[in-house]
Amino acid sequence: xxxxxxxxxxxxxxxxxxxxxxxxxxxxxxxxxxxxxxxxxxxxxxxxxxxxxxxxxxxxxxxxxxxxxxxxxxxxxxxxxxxxxxxxxxxxxxxxxxxxxxxxxxxxxxxxxxxxxxxxxxxxxxxxxxxxxxxxxxxxxxxxxxxxxxxxxxxxxxxxxxxxxxxxxxxxxxxxxxxxxxxxxxxxxxxxxxxxxxxxxxxxxxxxxxxxxxxxxxxxxxxxxxxxxxxxxxxxxxxxxxxxxxxxxxxxxxxxxxxxxxxxxxxxxxxxxxxxxxxxxxxxxxxxxxxxxxxxxxxxxxxxxxxxxxxxxxxxxxxxxxxxxxxxxxxxxxxxxxxxxxxx
Amino acid sequence: xxxxxxxxxxxxxxxxxxxxxxxxxxxxxxxxxxxxxxxxxxxxxxxxxxxxxxxxxxxxxxxxxxxxxxxxxxxxxxxxxxxxxxxxxxxxxxxxxxxxxxxxxxxxxxxxxxxxxxxxxxxxxxxxxxxxxxxxxxxxxxxxxxxxxxxxxxxxxxxxxxxxxxxxxxxxxxxxxxxxxxxxxxxxxxxxxxxxxxxxxxxxxxxxxxxxxxxxxxxxxxxxxxxxxxxxxxxxxxxxxxxxxxxxxxxxxxxxxxxxxxxxxxxxxxxxxxxxxxxxxxxxxxxxxxxxxxxxxxxxxxxxxxxxxxxxxxxxxxxxxxxxxxxxxxxxxxxxxxxxxxxxxxxxxxxxxxxxxxxxxxxxxxxxxxxxxxxxxxxxxxxxxxxxxxxxxxxxxxxxxxxxxxxxxxxxxxxxxxxxxxxxxxxxxxxxxxxxxxxxxxxxxxxxxxxxxxxxxxxxxxxxxxxxxxxxxxxxxxxxx
Numbered sequence: 001x002x003x004x005x006x007x008x009x010x011x012x013x014x015x016x017x018x019x020x021x022x023x024x025x026x027x028x029x030x031x032x033x034x035x036x037x038x039x040x041x042x043x044x045x046x047x048x049x050x051x052x053x054x055x056x057x058x059x060x061x062x063x064x065x066x067x068x069x070x071x072x073x074x075x076x077x078x079x080x081x082x083x084x085x086x087x088x089x090x091x092x093x094x095x096x097x098x099x100x101x102x103x104x105x106x107x108x109x110x111x112x113x114x115x116x117x118x119x120x121x122x123x124x125x126x127x128x129x130x131x132x133x134x135x136x137x138x139x140x141x142x143x144x145x146x147x148x149x150x151x152x153x154x155x156x157x158x159x160x161x162x163x164x165x166x167x168x169x170x171x172x173x174x175x176x177x178x179x180x181x182x183x184x185x186x187x188x189x190x191x192x193x194x195x196x197x198x199x200x201x202x203x204x205x206x207x208x209x210x211x212x213x214x215x216x217x218x219x220x221x222x223x224x225x226x227x228x229x230x231x232x233x234x235x236x237x238x239x240x241x242x243x244x245x246x247x248x249x250x251x252x253x254x255x256x257x258x259x260x261x262x263x264x265x266x267x268x269x270x271x272x273x274x275x276x277x278x279x280x281x282x283x284x285x286x287x288x289x290x291x292x293x294x295x296x297x298x299x300x301x302x303x304x305x306x307x308x309x310x311x312x313x314x315x316x317x318x319x320x321x322x323x324x325x326x327x328x329x330x331x332x333x334x335x336x337x338x339x340x341x342x343x344x
Numbered sequence: 345x346x347x348x349x350x351x352x353x354x355x356x357x358x359x360x361x362x363x364x365x366x367x368x369x370x371x372x373x374x375x376x377x378x379x380x381x382x383x384x385x386x387x388x389x390x391x392x393x394x395x396x397x398x399x400x401x402x403x404x405x406x407x408x409x410x411x412x413x414x415x416x417x418x419x420x421x422x423x424x425x426x427x428x429x430x431x432x433x434x435x436x437x438x439x440x441x442x443x444x445x446x447x448x449x450x451x452x453x454x455x456x457x458x459x460x461x462x463x464x465x466x467x468x469x470x471x472x473x474x475x476x477x478x479x480x481x482x483x484x485x486x487x488x489x490x491x492x493x494x495x496x497x498x499x500x501x502x503x504x505x506x507x508x509x510x511x512x513x514x515x516x517x518x519x520x521x522x523x524x525x526x527x528x529x530x531x532x533x534x535x536x537x538x539x540x541x542x543x544x545x546x547x548x549x550x551x552x553x554x555x556x557x558x559x560x561x562x563x564x565x566x567x568x569x570x571x572x573x574x575x576x577x578x579x580x581x582x583x584x585x586x587x588x589x590x591x592x593x594x595x596x597x598x599x600x601x602x603x604x605x606x607x608x609x610x611x612x613x614x615x616x617x618x619x620x621x622x623x624x625x626x627x628x629x630x631x632x633x634x635x636x637x638x639x640x641x642x643x644x645x646x647x648x649x650x651x652x653x654x655x656x657x658x659x660x661x662x663x664x665x666x667x668x669x670x671x672x673x674x675x676x677x678x679x680x681x682x683x684x685x686x687x688x689x690x691x692x693x694x695x696x697x698x699x700x701x702x703x704x705x706x707x708x709x710x711x712x713x714x715x716x717x718x719x720x721x722x723x724x725x726x727x728x729x730x731x732x733x734x735x736x737x738x739x740x741x742x743x744x745x746x747x748x749x750x751x752x753x754x755x756x757x758x759x760x761x762x763x764x765x766x767x768x769x770x771x772x773x774x775x776x777x778x779x780x781x782x783x784x785x786x787x788x789x790x791x792x793x794x795x796x797x798x799x800x801x802x803x804x805x806x807x808x809x810x811x812x813x814x815x816x817x818x819x820x821x822x823x824x825x
Contacts, residue, residue: 027775028479038774043732073770074780077735079527079725080770083520086652087487087770090513102732104633113651171731173624174632206620 027091030069035095035289037062038088039072040081042100044208046074050234050255051277055099055122058281066289081106089114095288097122097281101175107133118293120284122277123175129296134284138275138301140175141182141344143308146331147230147252147273148186150310152198153324154250154270155227156190166226167202168214168240170233176204178344179232179254179273185343189331201226205236214239222247228270230254241265257311270320272311280307304336387648387655388511392499394518395490437800438793439761443481446786450477450778480776484783487771488764490517512653517767519653523725525756525763527552527737529662530717532744532755533669534710539750540673541706542686543597547590547608548714549738550615555586555715556722557619560729561627563639563722574642579661579719586715587708589615594707598700604707616734623731634731645724658720663756665716670752672709682706714738743791762787 030036039059041052059070071093073084081103088096089110096117098107101124108126111119111133118132125135148165155163165187169176184200191198201224203217218229218240229244230252231237241251241258245265253262253272262269280301287293301307310328313320334340360368379386393400412421451457451473460469491514498511531548538545545551559582566574593607629637645656673679685692685702693699717737722729744762748754765787769780793800800806 028476028777043734071774071777073774076766076780077737078730078733079721079735082725083523083654084770086516086654087774090516090652091774101633102635102730105635105726105728105730171620171624173634173731206617 027069027071031067034067034069035285036091036093037068037070037095037097037285037288038091038093039070039097039099040084040088040103041072041074042081042102043075043077044100044234046072048234050208051122051275052099054256054275054277055097055281058278059097059285061278061282062285062289066286068285068289070285075103078102082110085110086113089117094118095120095285095293097284100124118288118295120281120299122281125298129298132295134293134295135298136277136280136284136301137298138277138280138308139303139342139344140178140273140275140301140308141185141342142303142335143273143275143310144179144182145186145189145335145340145342146310146328147271148183148188148200149190149331150186150271150320150324150328151183151228151230151252152187152190152196153327154320155198156194156196157321157324158250159225159227162225163196164199164201164224164226165228165230166200166218166221167230167232168218168221168237168243169202169204170208170236171206172204176232179230182342182344183230183273185341186331188343189340199225202230205233207236208234209236211235211239211242215243218243219247222249228252230273232273238262238265241268244268253311259311259314267315269311269314270316271313274309274311276301276307276309302336303332384648388515391515391518391522391653391655392495392511394521395495395515396492397489399492433806434797434800435757435790435794437804437806438790438797441793441800441803442786442789445789446782447477447481449785450480450782476776476778480772480778480782483772483775483778484765484768486517486768488517488521488768490515509650512649512651516652517771519649519655520767521760521763522659523654523656523763524766525759526656526658526662526720526724527717527735528740528744528759528762529666529756530713530720531737531741532748532759533666533752534713534717535741535745536748536750536752536755537669537673537713538706538710539745540686541682541702541710542689543594543604543703543706543710545590545593545608545707545710545714546605546742547593547611547711547738548717548741549734549736550608550612551586551590551711551714552718552721552738553615553619553733554589554711554718555582556718556729556733557622558582558585558715559643559719560636560639560722560727563643564637564728567640567642569642571642574640575645575723578639578643578723579716582719582722583712583715586718587710587712590711590714591704591708594704597707598703612738619729619733620731623729629728636728636730638727639723643723644727645720647724654725656720656724658724661716661720665713666752666756669713673752678705714741717741740787743787747791747794761790 037059039056044050044052046052046056056072062068063070073087075081075084085096085098085106094117097120099122103121104124107119107121108130111130115132120134120136122136125137126133151165152163155165167180167183169180180202187198187200190196201221205213205217207213214231214236221229222243226249228250229240231240232254237254241253241262242265244251245268249268250270251265251268253259253269255275256272257274258272259266259269280299284299303309331340335342360371363371408421408424412418454473454476456476457469457473460472494514498514501510502508531552534548534551535545559578562578562581589611593604593611596602596607597604623636624634627636629635645658647654647656649655673683681692681697682702682705684695685697685699689699740762744755744758747758765783769783772778773780
């Protein structure tokens with residue numbers, strides 16, 4: 001018996017050596033000559049139905065359409081960021097995309113450690129710039145402003161006696177505030193144009209992963225008379241949309257066209273405020289694949305380059321009055337032209 | 345080592361004990377100085393040895409065989425091996441079994457396998473699954489222990505005078521493993537010490553945060569202090585702050601009987617939310633980063649070698665903490681009291697021990713150890729603290745304490761195992777596209793098998809447990825106990 005255990009262990013040892021030495025030269029599914037692109041997620045994970053996932057969508061698109069090989073590593077903790085970036089850099093990846101401002105510090109340190117590797121970081125920009133790191137940021141306020149206008153118009157249409165719009169936010173951090181401030185400014189612009197008095201109310205829950213809290217706050221907003229809820233903040237914001245659905249009110253999605261990602265709430269979404277991480281990442285990877293990557297600068301997603309945008313009205317396409325739609329289009333053009341400030 | 349009693353010649357040990365006290369101290373100081381001076385090379389040797397562990401094991405066996413020649417050959421060697429390794433049989437078989445089950449899960453979750461099966465190509469599907477499995481486990485191995493061929497090649501390079509960098513690159517895996525195990529060792533010791541004192545400390549996660557935060561705060565202030573003062577100060581303040589934080593739960597239990605499971609969980613939430621506010625508010629260095637300033641260089645736990653080998657002095661601290669915990673629990677009077685209270689508070693009270701004091705003390709020490717996990721991360725790796733620093737070390741540590749049977753040596757072993765799995769996971773994900781979650785499955789299976797050794801014994805038809813394995817450790821008691 002003991003002998004058999006010993007034999008087993010010897011076998012495992014040999015196997016370990018063999019396994020270790022026949023290790024792969026290339027990652028799975030990569031061809032020689034591919035541009036290798038690695039993505040390091042933050043602690044939210046690749047399936048967060050939000051920005052990590054959306055970034056990965058862009059990379060997958062690049063993997064399919066271009067001579068690009070894309071891989072990802074999910075970080076489990078703050079202490080893992082540098083280690084995971086090192087993993088890709090040591091495997092001689094050409095471009096490493098780090099997702100989220102939480103990786104700002106690790107990306108900066110590793111960017112300086114590996115000056116020959118190109119980096120792109122979502123939602124962050126460096127001042128002073130780092131020559132091999134490209135910031136990828138989004139003027140989400142450009143899309144949130146017309147959405148505030150639309151929500152106000154919808155509230156006036158559905159609840160003329162007491163029109164109010166609201167939001168359920170995640171943490172009160174600048175990337176979230178950027179949505180909210182412009183959303184409120186859009187509603188204020190509506191009031192100014194139409195002489196109405198649409199109120200804007202909302203809460204920051206302080207968490208991105210608390211749909212139950214988001215729902216509770218959404219319900220209390222509705223109790224106070226809110227007609228349209230803008231859910232900004234991962235799963236917490238989605239909780240706010242759930243409240244709107246259950247109470248027969250309306251909602252606005254965020255980051256992606258949530259008509260497709262929230263099957264339960266899709267029929268109350270008048271639109272979504274899209275932050276096209278996939279388009280942005282794709283275009284950065286494309287430039288790298290063509291050898292035209294530029295570091296030290298910033299990609300800014302705007303209305304004009306489709307980096308941000310309004311999702312289609314979907315089920316509400318027939319219900320939103322044509323003149324309101326026309327006004328929204330005019331505002332979008334105004335923001336692109338720079339004639340309408342978004343308040344951010 | 346020769347046995348001092350039987351040897352007629354004066355041994356080294358006798359020579360040393362014969363020296364006067366000052367000379368012994370001086371000798372110790374010189375020895376420590378030498379170790380410090382060559383620590384870089386010692387660590388490099390350690391990492392290479394880890395990477396080439398089968399070779400090292402073989403050398404060890406050969407050495408043992410050489411020694412056994414003087415003691416009567418094979419029977420002596422066999423007895424020695426059995427007595428030393430018998431405790432390892434169940435854990436090692438548990439790991440192997442868990443990896444085998446993990447392999448089955450890997451194949452059964454592989455989309456390529458189902459695609460081939462759907463087209464009726466059963467053999468091809470299995471082949472693809474096996475290929476992916478080999479790729480995944482090879483990546484896991486290399487990520488955690490390095491590529492032995494590459495290490496040997498790099499040593500050749502270095503001997504050839506072509507620099508150390510290839511060798512450093514090749515031992516990144518072993519280094520990552522040790523780095524990952526550092527917080528596990530501290531947090532596992534924390535929970536184990538709590539268990540020994542009859543306390544179930546679920547608050548390690550929060551205490552890690554407190555220690556991390558306090559150490560970083562000290563580390564970024566006091567500019568101008570020399571490192572010999574600043575670094576120990578940051579470490580000690582981090583540990584004690586976390587200890588005091590944990591002692592609150594011990595105090596509540598001692599005074600009011602509030603169960604520590606409830607209080608430590610709730611104290612966790614207090615830390616999480618307070619740190620959210622602190623990091624995105626008063627302590628934020630640059631608006632929009634939710635991160636403190638970096639600590640001053642005088643408070644950094646130094647690394648032994650250059651990038652990408654990130655192993656830092658926290659590892660030495662962790663091993664020292666394990667030794668100190670072992671000494672405290674099993675060699676000191678206070679430790680004896682603490683264990684007695686843990687085993688049976690009523691008997692301890694009857695024996696004249698102060699149960700309340702021991703609850704507070706156990707929580708304080710447990711918190712100090714957990715805090716050191718945060719300290720080592722903050723001063724050794726991240727050098728600041730940011731939103732989202734939480735990592736689950738605190739919750740994994742409960743499993744580690746169980747896995748290590750609440751014994752410091754066991755905890756270190758279990759932490760190294762978790763370190764291996766966690767260090768290899770990211771390589772496995774990047775190379776083979778296998779989610780890191782598979783590693784959590786393997787970890788969980790290992791814990792199940794070790795907690796229920798009868799499964800392993802039945803599977804491999806092992807003999808019944810010996811006396812030492814049958815030792816019962818009180819992990820926790822129910823409500824109101």
